[in-house]
Amino acid sequence: MTTGPQVTTVPGGTSSRSGFWYFWAASGIGSLGSGVTAIALPLTALVVLDASAFDVGLITAASYAGAVLLGLPAGVIVQRFPMRRLQVLMDLVRAVLIASVPVAAWLHILTIAQLVLVGLFISLANILFDVANTAFLPSIVGKEELTARNSLISGTLATTQLAGPSLGGLLVQLLGAATSMITDAVSYLLSAALLGRIRAESPRSPKSHQEPFVRQIREGLRFVFQHPVIRPSVLASTAFNLASGIVLAVTPVFLVRTAGLPAGTVGLVLACDGVGALAGAMITTRLAGRLGTARAVVVATVAGAAATLLMPLARSNWAAVGFGLGLAGFAAGITVLSILTRTHRQTVTPPPLLPRVVASVRFFTWGAIPVGALLGGSTADALSARGALYTACALVAFAPLALYWSKIRTIRNLDD
Numbered sequence: 001m002t003t004g005p006q007v008t009t010v011p012g013g014t015s016s017r018s019g020f021w022y023f024w025a026a027s028g029i030g031s032l033g034s035g036v037t038a039i040a041l042p043l044t045a046l047v048v049l050d051a052s053a054f055d056v057g058l059i060t061a062a063s064y065a066g067a068v069l070l071g072l073p074a075g076v077i078v079q080r081f082p083m084r085r086l087q088v089l090m091d092l093v094r095a096v097l098i099a100s101v102p103v104a105a106w107l108h109i110l111t112i113a114q115l116v117l118v119g120l121f122i123s124l125a126n127i128l129f130d131v132a133n134t135a136f137l138p139s140i141v142g143k144e145e146l147t148a149r150n151s152l153i154s155g156t157l158a159t160t161q162l163a164g165p166s167l168g169g170l171l172v173q174l175l176g177a178a179t180s181m182i183t184d185a186v187s188y189l190l191s192a193a194l195l196g197r198i199r200a201e202s203p204r205s206p207k208s209h210q211e212p213f214v215r216q217i218r219e220g221l222r223f224v225f226q227h228p229v230i231r232p233s234v235l236a237s238t239a240f241n242l243a244s245g246i247v248l249a250v251t252p253v254f255l256v257r258t259a260g261l262p263a264g265t266v267g268l269v270l271a272c273d274g275v276g277a278l279a280g281a282m283i284t285t286r287l288a289g290r291l292g293t294a295r296a297v298v299v300a301t302v303a304g305a306a307a308t309l310l311m312p313l314a315r316s317n318w319a320a321v322g323f324g325l326g327l328a329g330f331a332a333g334i335t336v337l338s339i340l341t342r343t344h345r346q347t348v349t350p351p352p353l354l355p356r357v358v359a360s361v362r363f364f365t366w367g368a369i370p371v372g373a374l375l376g377g378s379t380a381d382a383l384s385a386r387g388a389l390y391t392a393c394a395l396v397a398f399a400p401l402a403l404y405w406s407k408i409r410t411i412r413n414l415d416d
Contacts, residue, residue: 019140019198020149026194027133028156030091033187035164035274036171036180037098039267042252044177045115047263048105053385055112057249057377062116064245064373066123067366074131075359076216083132083139083355084198090129091192097122099185105178131362135355138346140198147343151284154339158277158331169267177263220356223349229294229414230348230361232406233341236301236399237365240334243308243396245372246379246388247330251323254385259319269324276328280335292412293340301400304333308396312389330396337399344414 045051104110171180287296307329314322379388
């Protein structure tokens with residue numbers, strides 16, 4: 001396995017080092033627009049179309065279903081195309097899909113079915129974009145810089161997650177839920193323009209078109225299942241994301257209908273997710289240096305699971321504060337786990353296998369989100385939004401258990 005970046009550069013183009021900053025800016029801008037949609041899309045369903053809790057859960061599930069439908073083939077597909085160009089194409093596709101929502105609302109033809117389909121097709125574009133994005137980063141960043149760069153990107157995304165919902169809540173109040181989604185469409189166009197400025201391109205394996213499609217998928221799965229650190233890390237992330245799917249689906253219903261909060265306050269509460277993710281990104285390098293990456297992952301999952309309890313316990317006048325604190329702690333735990341395990345995968349996986357390993361991991365971890373969303377919506381309709389959040393607390397408790405009953409409990413660093 002090589003130790004430095006593998007890059008091809010177009011003559012007269014941008015170097016891989018400066019290319020990282022275009023990559024970083026594109027990630028931040030795209031995430032800011034997505035943060036607006038995170039609050040605008042469910043509020044469009046709730047306010048404009050008077051959707052039920054199950055409808056919101058269905059839209060949320062569709063928005064993450066790409067990980068299930070395309071998760072495993074995505075690694076092979078990405079490996080067969082130039083990763084940077086594929087990211088640009090997916091940005092353009094997502095911009096068109098998002099823009100269709102306000103256009104339909106202006107024409108008074110918007111339906112729940114359209115929101116579900118938009119969420120579904122965006123999720124398919126998301127999985128291709130994100131697999132290419134994660135696998136492309138080592139091509140413009142040296143191995144010794146990966147943890148720092150992953151932390152920087154996660155911190156930036158956390159900042160935009162903090163600003164996005166707050167901005168989204170304000171825009172919803174000023175412009176309406178559907179119209180505010182134009183911001184996300186514009187952000188994807190800007191992201192595509194920035195990625196287009198990068199002249200580095202990761203090399204494609206000459207064997208990628210020769211080997212059978214299914215065999216390539218199996219190789220990625222085998223690497224994940226047989227690795228003593230990646231396997232339990234995936235199990236822990238899957239438990240977190242099952243709970244996350246419930247939280248994503250139920251939070252708008254809980255905050256609007258159970259807690260009775262206005263759109264602006266809902267945006268501020270959802271921004272706590274960004275606060276927690278930013279805090280997690282800021283402490284990851286220091287925590288890993290002091291405890292070791294393996295121990296830091298264990299501590300983060302325990303703390304994140306414990307913080308989740310604050311969400312269903314939030315009541316009365318303190319509902320916004322309690323829920324926000326729980327959401328922040330939950331996000332911080334996920335962020336530390338994500339940064340350290342993602343960096344570990346990027347460094348220990350042979351480069352030709354990396355897209356398939358990334359896709360295999362996302363199939364299970366991201367595939368858990370729509371399952372959790374459907375479970376959350378169904379549980380909220382059958383019991384209550386608060387009952388669905390307690391279900392999330394029970395599921396997230398499996399994350400630290402998956403790490404405890406593995407090799408990770410006995411080592412200091414993930415790569416030991």
